[in-house]
Amino acid sequence: MAEPLNIALAGLGTVGTGVVRLIETNAELIARRAGRPIRIVAVSARDRSKDRGVDLSRYDWEDDPAAMTVREDVDVVVELVGGSDGPALTLVRGAITHGKGLVTANKAMIAHHGLELAAAAEQAGVALKFEAAVAGGIPVIKGLSEGAAANAIDRVYGILNGTCNYILSTMEDTGADFGDVLADAQRLGYAEADPTFDIEGVDAAHKLSILAAIAFGARLRFDAVETMGVSRVKAADIEQARALGYVIRLIGTAEIDRSGGSPSLFQRVRPHLVPFGHPLAHVDGPTNAVVAEGNFMGRLLFQGAGAGDGPTASAVVADIIDIARGEKGATFSMPAGELEAMEPALTGHRLGRSYIRFTVHDRPGVLAEITAAMRDANVSIESLIQKGDPDNDGEVILAMVTHEGPESAVSEAMRILEGSDSLAAQPLVMQIIGE
Incomplete structure (x- = not known):
């Protein structure tokens, strides 16, 4: 078997500890599928003394995660710090500069800086992977960039935020209003203490902009995503929707608009009424689902756990396995320089x-x-x-x-x-x- 692939892991929250646990538990299986062992050599987090439920004593501890990027024994840096800028972005830029492969679950960073990072990774000849950044454990990025690579995709849409989906489906089941269900979601760990990014649609917009770039070969335009969250949905809306034959779901939609002289990009996140007969109407709880429509493949539905330590860690490790196999590929399914700059689509005629x-x-x-x-x-x-x-x-x-x-x-x-x-x-x- 080939030499091990050595990784350094920054961020030891729920997902980071899940990655450690997964690599340790399935080490033999992962090695057989990757063609080489995957070995953690260094970790980093803000609090060294915190009990995270996993034994970290066998790994080097780096107080400064940037130190990982210059270690000669590190092949791949895994960034699970979070945040669109700050330490996470510094770490990722440093890893690419020093020739390290990079795996991240950071959708905000990719949505804001993905083009820059993809171009840098291509120039450095290293892999930049982020399957876990969209829809947790659902392999939707791989499905679009590889499985659907031969198709012209005109539309991708779906439920991209598990917190909002849990809130809306629980409102349906209980008749409770938004504020009460949100408080329950926070107690159960489905919603953050500050849930703004989730309930106002920002998290889903980050993910949608990434999916649009991959599906359409378009340059990232997070700033052009029309965004509205679910905080204004009342129990009365849920009741009226049901009476009319619908459920309410927060839906992110991206599609190519060819009504003008050149294609433009429509991107929107907002609550929709979904008919009982539609596949997305049956997606309940903290689940994600993405629908892609291609000219030869027809309609594809990707559905599964959109968050959590197990599913998200699974997506992170799947990216590491790809790098271990020598699979780099273009970050957004085609070279960054070939991504098309599309103007935001006008919506009035829709x-x-x-x-x-x-x-x-x-x-x-x-x-x-x-x-x-x-x-x-x-x-x-x-x-x-x-x-x-x-x-x-x-x-x-x-x-x-x-x-x-x-x-x-x-x-x-x-x-x-x-x-x-x-x-x-x-x-x-x-x-x-x-x-």
Whole structure:
């Protein structure tokens, strides 16, 4: 068997300790599949004295993770520190500069700096792998960049954040409102103490921008992802969606828009109504699922655990095994210099149906005002439900579903109603996914 592949591991949180545990538990199997043993030689974290439930005494401890990048006995650096900048980015740049292979689970860093890092890795002739950065243990990056490599992919979409999916599906099951379920998710460890990145859609947007680059051969444009989270979804929305034959899911969608002279890139993360018959409607709890549509392969569904020490560590070690086999490949399925710069797609002409929820003051003339705004904006109403809001005396919830039409028409209706004294809160607009 060939010489061992030596790795240095920075970051010993849930995923980092999971990597240590996995490599130790499955060492023989991993060596046979990699064609050589994989050996941890050094580790680093902020607190050396913390009990992490694994024996780290056999590995060198580096107080400064940057020291790993210059060790002659290290072939691959594994970055599990997190954060788009700071120590993580410094470590990754140093590893590439010193000719080390790099494996990371850091979606924020890849979304913000992926093009720079990919170009540097290609110039240095080293591998840059990040399967664990998107959808945890689901091999969606490998599936798109390798399994679907012969296809022209026009659309990729799915459930990319397990925290939001747990919250929404638990709201369905229990009838509880958002704040109560979020607190429960934090208690169970599904949500961070500061859940902003998750519940406001930023985490899903990071992942979506990475998937778009791989699926379409497009330059990363995280700044162009239209993002809205789930914090404004009420139990009443869940109830109305169910009555209409839908569930609510936070969906990230990326697709190529060819309606103009040159292709543009549409990227959006926001809650959607998903029909009961759609595969994504049955994705419950902290699960992720990604759908990709190719011109020859048709529709592919990738589904599984999107987070957790085991699934994420599995994806990290799978990347290490690829490097041990000598498999480098282009970081984003093609050389960084060949990724196409695409302008953000305009969205007003996009056709679809929408669910709109208004919270209004219970007084005469309100419904007439809202329907007049819809009429003036050329929005056709398919159905409308009115009910009192038990949490707010004197306020009423109006929920409507529109017929298919351009998104610009709904936006115009919202503009007409902006600042109206009839509205007790900003309306919530969610698109409806077709079958």
